[in-house]
Amino acid sequence: MSNPIRDGFRAGLAQGELLVQKCNDCGGLNMYPRHACPHCQSLSLGWQKASGRGILHSYTVLRQGAPQGFEGDLPYALGVVKLQEGVQLLGRLIPDPDGNWDSYKCDDTVEFTPVSAESIERRPCASFKRINP
Numbered sequence: 178m179s180n181p182i183r184d185g186f187r188a189g190l191a192q193g194e195l196l197v198q199k200c201n202d203c204g205g206l207n208m209y210p211r212h213a214c215p216h217c218q219s220l221s222l223g224w225q226k227a228s229g230r231g232i233l234h235s236y237t238v239l240r241q242g243a244p245q246g247f248e249g250d251l252p253y254a255l256g257v258v259k260l261q262e263g264v265q266l267l268g269r270l271i272p273d274p275d276g277n278w279d280s281y282k283c284d285d286t287v288e289f290t291p292v293s294a295e296s297i298e299r300r301p302c303a304s305f306k307r308i309n310p
């Protein structure tokens with residue numbers, strides 16, 4: 178079923194872009210996307226390509242106890258990323274080369290990292306990796 182909020186975000190991810198919703202009336206950014214602008218209640222909403230850079234506000238590594246349907250993804254890491262644009266979202270964290278996330282710390286700078294379209298089809302979420310300082 179078509180869903181303008183979900184589909185726009187996912188289409189961006191599938192093309193390797195991180196999009197944030199932008200209000201066509203007040204210019205405010207919304208993340209997560211909404212049906213109406215939370216700043217001015219406008220229904221005229223579009224998309225803006227995000228810088229992709231942000232700060233890792235918080236994260237967790239799941240090694241067991243995944244939600245139903247996600248058991249096969251274990252282990253994986255989820256992080257709350259505050260983008261430079263000021264909005265934040267939940268995304269997956271790309272593991273270190275050894276398959277763990279030991280190098281990650283809260284307040285690290287992270288960068289949106291495109292993944293394959295097949296991966297987005299399966300798990301339509303943004304992925305981020307830590308940027309070495």
Ligand SMILES: [Zn+2]
Nearest residue numbers: 200203214217
């Ligand atoms: Zn607005």
